[in-house]
Amino acid sequence: MSVDPAFVAQLSTWLAATDIAVLELRGPDGTLRLVQAGSVVRSEAVSPVEDIAAAEAEVVAAPGVGVFLDRHPLRLEPAAAPGSQHAAGEPLGFLRTGPILQAVSAPCDCIVEGVLAAHGATVGFGTPLVAIVPIDTGETP
Amino acid sequence: MVTRVLIANRGEIAVRVIRACRLLGIGTVAVHSQADADSAHVLMADQALCIGPAPVRKSYLDQAAILAVAEVTGADAIHPGYGFLSENADFADRVEAAGLTFIGPTGATMRIMGDKISAKRAMRAAGVPCVPGLDEGLPDDPARVVAIARDIGYPLILKAAGGGGGRGMRRVDREADLLDALAVTREEGRSAFGNGEIYAERFLTHPRHVEIQVIADTHGNALWLGSRDCSLQRRHQKVIEEAPAPGIDAAKIAEVGERCAQACRSIGYRGVGTFEFLYEDGSFYFIEMNTRLQVEHPVTEMTAGLDLVELQIRVARGEALPLAQADVACRGHAFECRLNAEDPETFAPSPGLITAWQMAGGPGVRVDSHAGAGYRVPPYYDSLIGKLIVHGATREDALARLRAALGETVVEGIRTNLPLHRRLVDDAAFGTGGVDIHHLERMMAGDAA
Numbered sequence: 255m256s257v258d259p260a261f262v263a264q265l266s267t268w269l270a271a272t273d274i275a276v277l278e279l280r281g282p283d284g285t286l287r288l289v290q291a292g293s294v295v296r297s298e299a300v301s302p303v304e305d306i307a308a309a310e311a312e313v314v315a316a317p318g319v320g321v322f323l324d325r326h327p328l329r330l331e332p333a334a335a336p337g338s339q340h341a342a343g344e345p346l347g348f349l350r351t352g353p354i355l356q357a358v359s360a361p362c363d364c365i366v367e368g369v370l371a372a373h374g375a376t377v378g379f380g381t382p383l384v385a386i387v388p389i390d391t392g393e394t395p
Numbered sequence: 396m397v398t399r400v401l402i403a404n405r406g407e408i409a410v411r412v413i414r415a416c417r418l419l420g421i422g423t424v425a426v427h428s429q430a431d432a433d434s435a436h437v438l439m440a441d442q443a444l445c446i447g448p449a450p451v452r453k454s455y456l457d458q459a460a461i462l463a464v465a466e467v468t469g470a471d472a473i474h475p476g477y478g479f480l481s482e483n484a485d486f487a488d489r490v491e492a493a494g495l496t497f498i499g500p501t502g503a504t505m506r507i508m509g510d511k512i513s514a515k516r517a518m519r520a521a522g523v524p525c526v527p528g529l530d531e532g533l534p535d536d537p538a539r540v541v542a543i544a545r546d547i548g549y550p551l552i553l554k555a556a557g558g559g560g561g562r563g564m565r566r567v568d569r570e571a572d573l574l575d576a577l578a579v580t581r582e583e584g585r586s587a588f589g590n591g592e593i594y595a596e597r598f599l600t601h602p603r604h605v606e607i608q609v610i611a612d613t614h615g616n617a618l619w620l621g622s623r624d625c626s627l628q629r630r631h632q633k634v635i636e637e638a639p640a641p642g643i644d645a646a647k648i649a650e651v652g653e654r655c656a657q658a659c660r661s662i663g664y665r666g667v668g669t670f671e672f673l674y675e676d677g678s679f680y681f682i683e684m685n686t687r688l689q690v691e692h693p694v695t696e697m698t699a700g701l702d703l704v705e706l707q708i709r710v711a712r713g714e715a716l717p718l719a720q721a722d723v724a725c726r727g728h729a730f731e732c733r734l735n736a737e738d739p740e741t742f743a744p745s746p747g748l749i750t751a752w753q754m755a756g757g758p759g760v761r762v763d764s765h766a767g768a769g770y771r772v773p774p775y776y777d778s779l780i781g782k783l784i785v786h787g788a789t790r791e792d793a794l795a796r797l798r799a800a801l802g803e804t805v806v807e808g809i810r811t812n813l814p815l816h817r818r819l820v821d822d823a824a825f826g827t828g829g830v831d832i833h834h835l836e837r838m839m840a841g842d843a844a
Contacts, residue, residue: 318460318463319444319445319446319460319463319464319467320463320467321467351463351466351467352463352466376442376444376467376468377444378443378444378445378446378464379429379444379445379446379447379448379454379460380429380445380448381445
């Protein structure tokens with residue numbers, strides 16, 4: 255995770271002045287963990303792969319039959335990419351059946367591990383489309 | 396033009412349709428539930444897509460999902476097989492409204508023949524003999540109902556106009572029970588079929604189930620392709636079928652067959668269909684028409700020497716029938732045993748893993764199946780795992796072949812009705828031919844007594 259070293263130093267100073275054991279910053283390209291180790295604060299960078307592997311990946315499957323589109327027809331960039339973060343309900347891709355375009359939505363707040371279906375692939379009910387790792391928001395439903 | 400057929404079905408009939416398409420050089424698209432992901436029809440088709448989870452309402456009966464598959468795969472025709480959506484007039488309409496070919500009759504024809512009262516009226520108009528009774532629903536006035544019933548005579552049977560497969564029917568033996576029975580049947584008809592119309596007809600006490608196979612094209616041609624006897628039934632589920640119906644004068648069958656073909660011409664029928672009759676004391680009585688391919692169609696294929704599914708597809712793509720009535724002949728005799736994954740005594744379904752599968756072979760033996768060793772019979776669907784079909788020069792030859800074939804057949808890991816079939820082919824009355832529709836249940840009741 256790329257974070258300004260000066261910002262990390264500032265956070266470490268603040269953390270050392272508290273009784274908080276660990277401060278973790280998560281972003282699309284990884285996680286930075288600041289850990290109180292006696293009188294010093296140690297920073298640990300966690301790669302996206304390690305980070306995601308540590309959590310349990312889930313698969314978002316096709317809710318029906320259609321042609322999978324990784325992006326909205328009016329957009330150039332894919333709706334989801336490895337490492338991208340999405341709130342629950344945001345589109346991760348689309349299913350097109352004739353004139354009908356149906357969003358494939360994130361079932362929860364999540365980080366995308368990988369897009370499993372090719373853009374333009376014909377898919378059936380239950381075809382794995384996107385692998386995600388749910389983000390624990392700490393909220394009690 | 397039909398270039399790619401979507402098969403809206405599963406199991407042996409989906410495999411059967413794929414085979415016919417291959418012969419015609421037509422592409423195939425299979426649809427399947429999650430439970431059928433490894434099924435034979437999925438592996439055999441050129442393309443396959445899952446349309447939903449195991450329950451049929453969310454998969455094989457999901458019209459929108461099936462039409463979506465046709466859309467994304469470019470299928471230009473849909474073969475409904477039997478069961479599921481095969482006699483759903485609304486589905487046939489939706490298929491055609493989507494610009495696709497429905498391999499079967501039009502929705503309008505299905506509606507006429509799907510309603511027992513309108514079907515009976517149409518058949519009587521075409522000269523097809525019907526069971527004594529009115530061509531209209533019973534009135535609400537109790538006095539008129541009683542008078543109509545006296546005219547028909549007792550015992551009689553009340554039938555829900557929208558019913559079928561043995562549901563929505565009630566036998567009435569005496570006048571004192573009539574009105575109560577009518578009220579119950581009417582309520583059943585309303586709740587089960589959304590149609591409270593009830594009609595009454597004479598109850599035949601020892602009929603046989605004899606049916607006539609027909610096919611009609613869109614050029615005004617209609618043929619009858621022979622008779623079948625499907626009297627060996629339990630709870631209206633056929634167990635063994637044969638062609639032709641034994642012991643019935645060929646001229647009599649030809650007379651009824653020709654009327655069936657004429658009825659097809661009259662109503663503008665298209666595709667294959669079956670006229671079902673009760674046959675008692677030398678007379679035929681029309682009961683209903685099935686506007687689709689039948690499970691037992693292979694026995695007609697064996698005796699007529701025709702591929703009915705191929706003809707069905709040819710007719711659907713607008714071709715005229717390639718033969719005339721004079722070209723249709725009945726050669727030899729054929730039997731079909733329905734192999735079911737079920738307890739041979741209690742008839743309870745027996746899903747599970749097939750650990751051994753050895754089918755019979757040799758001259759005159761055919762097996763239509765989607766199952767095999769390693770196949771897991773799912774608990775969600777009909778228990779039919781295959782059909783053993785034999786053909787011989789005479790009924791005796793065919794029966795001998797059937798006995799030998801059943802002796803060779805091995806299915807292990809699940810319970811099947813093979814023991815029942817082996818017993819039936821050694822039954823003296825069945826051996827003679829011409830048992831009535833109650834024969835099997837009498838036999839089973841005798842066991843229980």
